[in-house]
Amino acid sequence: MQTQMAAQDTLAAVAAVDLVKVYGSGDTAVRALDGVTVGFTRAQFTAIMGPSGSGKSTLMHCLAGLDTATSGQALLGGTDLTRQSDRVLTKVRRERIGFIFQSFNLLPQLTAEQNILLPLELAGRKADRKLFDHLTESLGITARLSHRPSELSGGQQQRVAVARALVPRPEVVFADEPTGNLDSRSGAEVLLFLRNSVRELGQTVVMVTHDPAAAAYADRVVMLADGRVAGEVERPSLASVTEALQALAANR
Numbered sequence: 001m002q003t004q005m006a007a008q009d010t011l012a013a014v015a016a017v018d019l020v021k022v023y024g025s026g027d028t029a030v031r032a033l034d035g036v037t038v039g040f041t042r043a044q045f046t047a048i049m050g051p052s053g054s055g056k057s058t059l060m061h062c063l064a065g066l067d068t069a070t071s072g073q074a075l076l077g078g079t080d081l082t083r084q085s086d087r088v089l090t091k092v093r094r095e096r097i098g099f100i101f102q103s104f105n106l107l108p109q110l111t112a113e114q115n116i117l118l119p120l121e122l123a124g125r126k127a128d129r130k131l132f133d134h135l136t137e138s139l140g141i142t143a144r145l146s147h148r149p150s151e152l153s154g155g156q157q158q159r160v161a162v163a164r165a166l167v168p169r170p171e172v173v174f175a176d177e178p179t180g181n182l183d184s185r186s187g188a189e190v191l192l193f194l195r196n197s198v199r200e201l202g203q204t205v206v207m208v209t210h211d212p213a214a215a216a217y218a219d220r221v222v223m224l225a226d227g228r229v230a231g232e233v234e235r236p237s238l239a240s241v242t243e244a245l246q247a248l249a250a251n252r
């Protein structure tokens, strides 16, 4: 079974194979991931949901090379991130992964345009100017490119962060509660945009969220509970996600 999953998952952009993460040791050890096997298909938008403490952030951090797993595999393309040095992980994060955080994480001293281009600059790559123009226009931030983050609204800052994640055409974009600090309208704009990037650019997007309405923008929802995969919803709607979360809570 495990071997079968592993073979299937190599077709995925990102996959966890029997991934275990234990924080601490002895009596205080916490098994944050307890054997997670899941693949995230290329050019799909997947949401990860589950109760607080179920391991969502830990899973994302292990798959993004931000944290190291205790055992199992965290596969990005053919690379097992659990076996790489810090130096290689830094390079992988810089060159192969796009990040969108709840708190935007833009550099305050740089303009919006400089923030968007920074990951490419750090990687010593040139921006695809056509893609840059297309994305910044679609995101409605063309007139804001020379502004610093403090001169932008929260929604605008997050749209800059979305452009920063997408312009390098990463193998996967990880979004951690990307709408957590936004009003519902700005949040919907960001989610629609992420969904369009999957449809139009073939981008792979994996998003952690608490919000069933946000998860309903995804193609698929993976549910975690107690560090394990506890279910999935394909082509989710607000109703089907809410129902799955209620079923999860009832089974605990």
Ligand SMILES: Nc1ncnc2c1ncn2[C@@H]1O[C@H](COP(=O)(O)OP(=O)(O)OP(=O)(O)O)[C@@H](O)[C@H]1O
Pocket (backbone or CB within 6 Å): 023, 024, 030, 031, 032, 050, 051, 052, 053, 054, 055, 056, 057, 058, 059
């Ligand atoms: N650095 C750490 N040291 C010790 N325990 C940790 C650490 N990080 C997370 N944990 C524990 O691991 C478990 C999973 O945490 P994680 O943050 O992945 O859950 P989550 O589903 O993202 O939660 P939330 O929805 O509240 O953000 C929790 O029991 C948490 O307390």
